[in-house]
Amino acid sequence: MGNFRRVCLLTVAVFLAVCFSFHGLAVDGNRTVAGSQTRTYFQETRQELTIHTIEGRQKGPTLLIIAGIHGDEGAGCLTAERYIDVKLEKGNLIIVPRLNGPAVDSGKRCGLGGDMNRLFNLPPGSSNPDAKLVNLAKQLIRQSDYVLNLHQGHDFYNPRWVSRKRNPSKWGQSNVIDKATYHLPSGRKLELGNFAKQVANRTNQRISDGDFHFTVNNTNTSGKRSRHREQRGSLTYYSLYHQQKIALGLEATKNCSLAEAISYLTIAINAAIEEAGIRAEALPSESRQSAGELWEARSKSLSKGKGKG
Numbered sequence: 001m002g003n004f005r006r007v008c009l010l011t012v013a014v015f016l017a018v019c020f021s022f023h024g025l026a027v028d029g030n031r032t033v034a035g036s037q038t039r040t041y042f043q044e045t046r047q048e049l050t051i052h053t054i055e056g057r058q059k060g061p062t063l064l065i066i067a068g069i070h071g072d073e074g075a076g077c078l079t080a081e082r083y084i085d086v087k088l089e090k091g092n093l094i095i096v097p098r099l100n101g102p103a104v105d106s107g108k109r110c111g112l113g114g115d116m117n118r119l120f121n122l123p124p125g126s127s128n129p130d131a132k133l134v135n136l137a138k139q140l141i142r143q144s145d146y147v148l149n150l151h152q153g154h155d156f157y158n159p160r161w162v163s164r165k166r167n168p169s170k171w172g173q174s175n176v177i178d179k180a181t182y183h184l185p186s187g188r189k190l191e192l193g194n195f196a197k198q199v200a201n202r203t204n205q206r207i208s209d210g211d212f213h214f215t216v217n218n219t220n221t222s223g224k225r226s227r228h229r230e231q232r233g234s235l236t237y238y239s240l241y242h243q244q245k246i247a248l249g250l251e252a253t254k255n256c257s258l259a260e261a262i263s264y265l266t267i268a269i270n271a272a273i274e275e276a277g278i279r280a281e282a283l284p285s286e287s288r289q290s291a292g293e294l295w296e297a298r299s300k301s302l303s304k305g306k307g308k309g
């Protein structure tokens, strides 16, 4: 019996060690407040990464918000940060405001290992310096039901050629999906096209200027004739094809002020949260004014931190 107890205790200890090491990745910093937790990885390195987890009072779906995979699309990071103090009645949020820290810090698309949105098909054991960040993102995707990857693109996506600034090769103001209907081995279907369309409908009801309405952008990434085969290494493609999650790229246009882009992304995220069936006590304000005030406050604190003006 004594031996049996020792074996049981050892088993429990090993199980807990595996759980707390988060699949082999040690947590450097940890802060827990009722219903929410903040964890920091790779602390004191250029690739420091903070993950915010918010649990609702009632069980429900989990939505993952990732920003900063591209460092020159600043509206995404600023918008994601607005969700870290949200209180939830139902469902859960996981928020990563700066996935690619070195890229965000330099304001450039790529970080240490190239374009991170092409690294989600790296071979196991890759020596790419961003592989550890990508692997961490993959763990978060596994815990989620819905995935949003925030971006900013030039001009405006349209399925047909309307003008030089509004055509199928552009990305701005679109909900990007890799496939409209994904067939699961169980026979069930993931209807990404419907989800993206419903999110666009909810979003557009709150945007008065029709030129800035969101359109569903199905890149049909796995198709032989896809114009976006490079997206097979993307975060959303990985989420759908390897984890069977409903994943959307939310692209705000760069052809507007930063405050407007923050406002558009806030509206689109709020719409996705509602469509997913997650309920919050209150969601961040969608007005341009509040997005502008946030941006001003943030610029002041940044310039203070750098010892400027």
Ligand SMILES: [Zn+2]
Residues within 6 Å of the ligand: 070, 073, 150, 151, 152
């Ligand atoms: Zn991007």
